[in-house]
Amino acid sequence: MGPQKVILLACGSFNPITNMHLRMFEIARDHLHRMGSHEIVGGVVSPVHDAYGKKDLESSTQRIAMLKIALKDHDWVRLSDWECRQESWSRTRQVLHYHQNVLNAVTSTNNNRLDASESDTSWIPENVKNSDNEPIRVKLLCGADLLESFGTPGLWADEDIADIVGQHGLVVITRASYNPNEFIYNSDMLTSYMANIMLVTEWIRNEISSTRIRRALRRSESVRYLIPDKVIDYIHRHNLYGSQKRHL
Ligand SMILES: Nc1ncnc2c1ncn2[C@@H]1O[C@H](COP(=O)(O)OP(=O)(O)OP(=O)(O)O)[C@@H](O)[C@H]1O
């Protein structure tokens, strides 16, 4: 059996998109290709709905505009704005299900093909559409902080975690001050699904986070080389995150 084909899907606020969000895809793809077990055929960024209501969450219109700029010439990662187009916030399990279902329909040769007008397929790589009918799995790509948020009481339903890890699978990138190995060890459920959790060590560590980017912008400090130049330009032109107009 050859490597399993995978599309990596990253959920989050992307408030705003940072270079580290983009790096996550690269680090994950290199690792999985080196292991020989998976072939990454695409990447998808799925920004969260406005109703997620996190502190300082910029509107989805602006977050999507910044993502479009950042991903404009990207060779393999695309945007899916499905979450933002829903009536309310969607659980991550639903997000994975939706994307897996569309993908199944687009790649299947039988009758459950999608009505093209019904669904947005712009996040699916062209070479995958009408391809050779090989199954492609949508896996959740996340940082170790998101994995550890599984342990926050009341935040994730157990059956959602079981479904996400059991049916889809996780690719987790290490992050400073988190210990995903120990977190998995401490959880009976995650340990039972360990074969479906790929831990990827980021050796060129950096602590870029959207929170720190917003803080720097608020303080009129430079965020150059931390987020794409064109996104910085957009932020200043639209005075987002309390930024004063300033040149790069
Ligand atoms: N420096 C990083 N290292 C590893 N993973 C990261 C890093 N920054 C973001 N991620 C991951 O990117 C995904 C999207 O995260 P999110 O939009 O919350 O970004 P963030 O930088 O953590 O933002 P915030 O500071 O607002 O929480 C999550 O899975 C998160 O774990």
Ligand SMILES: NC(=O)c1ccc[n+]([C@@H]2O[C@H](COP(=O)(O)O)[C@@H](O)[C@H]2O)c1
């Ligand atoms: N129960 C759930 O499915 C659940 C709970 C909390 C966060 N999430 C998701 O995790 C991501 C977290 O993003 P932030 O790190 O920006 O808060 C978002 O995409 C959010 O929708 C999902």
Ligand SMILES: [Zn+2]
């Ligand atoms: Zn975060």
